[in-house]
Amino acid sequence: MxxxxxxxxxxxxxxxxxxxxxxxxxxxxxxxxxxxxxxxxxxxxxxxxxxxxxxxxxxxxxxxxxxxxxxxxxxxxxxxxxxxxxxxxxxxxxxxxxxxxxxxxxxxxxxxxxxxxxxxxxxxxxxxxxxxxxxxxxxxxxxxxxxxxxxxxxxxxxxxxxxxxxxxxxxxxxxxxxxxFLEATPLSGSEFEEEFQVPLHRPLIVGTYHPVTAGSEESPGVVARRVFETSLRMAGTLILTNPGFDAGREEILAVLAELKQGKVPNLVIRASLGRTYPRVMATADLMVGNSSSGIIEAASFGLPAVDVGDRQKGRERGTNVIWSADNTADLETAISTALGADFSSRAPYVANPYGDxxxxxxxxxxxxxxxxxxxxxxxxxxxxxxxxxxx
CATH class of the missing domain: 3.40.50.2000 (Glycogen Phosphorylase B;)
Incomplete structure (x- = not known):
């Protein structure tokens, strides 16, 4: 065949x-x-x-x-x-x-x-x-x-x-x-530093923000900056990856380039995590953004996730996901809740609706x-x- x-x-x-x-x-x-x-x-x-x-x-x-x-x-x-x-x-x-x-x-x-x-x-x-x-x-x-x-x-x-x-x-x-993800193991501190050239400080947040291509009234670059800067303030280490190939991609890439130029010591920016992605997920404390990965895949690690805005609206999700509007106050509240001891202790027991x-x-x-x-x-x-x- x-x-x-x-x-x-x-x-x-x-x-x-x-x-x-x-x-x-x-x-x-x-x-x-x-x-x-x-x-x-x-x-x-x-x-x-x-x-x-x-x-x-x-x-x-x-x-x-x-x-x-x-x-x-x-x-x-x-x-x-x-x-x-x-x-x-x-x-x-x-x-x-x-x-x-x-x-x-x-x-x-x-x-x-x-x-x-x-x-x-x-x-x-x-x-x-x-x-x-x-x-x-x-x-x-x-x-x-x-x-x-x-x-x-x-x-x-x-x-x-x-x-x-x-x-x-x-x-x-x-x-x-x-x-x-069946056999993914967390990165040790030394493995993390060797891969990303920065020390691993907790909490480790992984973030991706894609353009909202249906019904958004605000520039994707403006919203992405808000999501990234809020996550950065609340992270020990933050890893950001590039958006998908949608209209508005260049605006988000420009924000990422500006952040990278600032050489923030606890920030890692990659186009993609590629083969290291499963181990990074196993190491992370939180996902933030509007990627489907935070809904479909994070649950397999019992990983808390903050889903921002309406891009993923309507998608089935586990109890490890908190929805947040894309304003700064709601983002700070959602991230604080997701990183809190009560929520993060329950997330590992979530059943992933997307399979085994x-x-x-x-x-x-x-x-x-x-x-x-x-x-x-x-x-x-x-x-x-x-x-x-x-x-």
């Missing part, structure tokens, strides 16, 4: 990584991986290896497209190029299935190309809700384009079914990104079994009030 996976950014790659490794190890699969959008200057090859893939176990297709202009116009222009290049790739390798994860805008340019060529689409992380991001609409659109759905929670499964998808095509596998960290094997089974399923889909009408709508 020939499988093509599309990866747009590091944010997609590392949750998808355990599935790609599982496909590499399957004797029945010839794995191809296409990369574009979020990897500058041919860097994607090394990033794939950093995610745990083997150099000689798959075929890599770098489409040579990097998003330098993250405005809506820039996204649209690059998307048009991606649509053509991805169509040409699908024509050349003739995959049996395309695997995609999540809700990124670039998938609206890649997935239809596969659909037009009669390729089965296996979609991961459908059915979730993020009301403060355009990702919300993209995710549900991809659900209707997909043939098989590997969902992470019971609520996600229910929503995909509400969209008219056949329950036989919906598979509650859990979130594959959690598979990376063994999703990849289940997803690989869905992918390899998809060739036996028909290409035509039945729209399953929902029952309203127990009565089937016959109109």
């Amino acid at each position: 020939r499988v093509l996976a599309f990866v747009g950014t590091r944010a997609d790659l590392f949750p998808l990584g355990p599935v790609l490794v599982g496909l590499e190890e399957s004797a029945d699969v010839e794995l191809h991986i296409a990369t574009a959008v979020g990897f500058e200057g041919g860097t994607s090859r090394e990033v794939l290896l950093d995610a745990g893939l083997r150099r000689d176990a798959h075929t890599h297709h770098d489409l040579g497209l990097f998003l330098q202009d993250s405005t809506p116009v820039g996204q649209g222009r690059l998307g048009a190029e991606l649509s053509l290049k991805f169509l040409e790739l699908v024509q050349s390798i003739e995959p049996d299935a395309l695997v995609v994860l999540g809700d990124r805008w670039e998938l609206l340019y890649a997935v239809p190309s596969a659909l037009l060529m009669g390729v089965r689409v296996i979609h991961l992380h459908g059915g979730e809700v993020t009301e403060g991001a355009l990702d919300e609409r993209v995710r549900h659109a991809l659900t209707k384009l997909a043939d098989q759905h590997c969902v992470s929670t019971a609520g996600a499964s229910r929503r995909v079914e509400q969209l008219g998808e056949d329950p036989a095509r919906i598979h509650r596998t859990g979130a594959p990104g959690l598979d990376r 960290g063994r999703a990849a094997g289940r997803i690989v089974q869905v992918i390899t079994g998809s060739v036996d399923e028909p290409m035509s889909k039945v729209f399953v009408d929902a029952c309203v009030g127990g009565v089937q709508d016959e109109q």
Whole structure:
């Protein structure tokens, strides 16, 4: 079976990584991986290896497209190029299935190309809700384009079914990104200092702030500065990572560059934590920001998280997450509460609604079994009030 996976950014790659490794190890699969959008200057090859893939176990297709202009116009222009290049790739390798994860805008340019060529689409992380991001609409659109759905929670499964998808095509596998964390151990003080060139002082806070792409009235740079500066005042050591490839990214990057130039002694700024991410999560005392990681992944470590603003509004979450408005007073209150002895002592016992960290094997089974399923889909009408709508 020939499988093509599309990866747009590091944010997609590392949750998808355990599935790609599982496909590499399957004797029945010839794995191809296409990369574009979020990897500058041919860097994607090394990033794939950093995610745990083997150099000689798959075929890599770098489409040579990097998003330098993250405005809506820039996204649209690059998307048009991606649509053509991805169509040409699908024509050349003739995959049996395309695997995609999540809700990124670039998938609206890649997935239809596969659909037009009669390729089965296996979609991961459908059915979730993020009301403060355009990702919300993209995710549900991809659900209707997909043939098989590997969902992470019971609520996600229910929503995909509400969209008219056949329950036989919906598979509650859990979130594959959690598979990376089963054996993660905390960094010692010396390991931390060797990796980041600063001493580890408690509390260790990890933060990421992404633009709010649906309904925000305030500049993402202004809000990001507020989140970063508040976190910095309350941290012993603060690690910040770059935002995703959304409109407003440059404003946040400018704030990060300014903070980095200030050479604050307890501040670390990285584009991405890459392979060290699981061990940093195991070491941290708190996550702050509006990344999905604070909701999906932090619970696997029993790690308190402060979810800021509306980007992740509506997403299922464990009791380790505190929501905060993006003003300074509420942020200070939420961070103080999350770091407090009472809350931090309860967080390790949270049940993660996104699964048990063994999703990849289940997803690989869905992918390899998809060739036996028909290409035509039945729209399953929902029952309203127990009565089937016959109109």
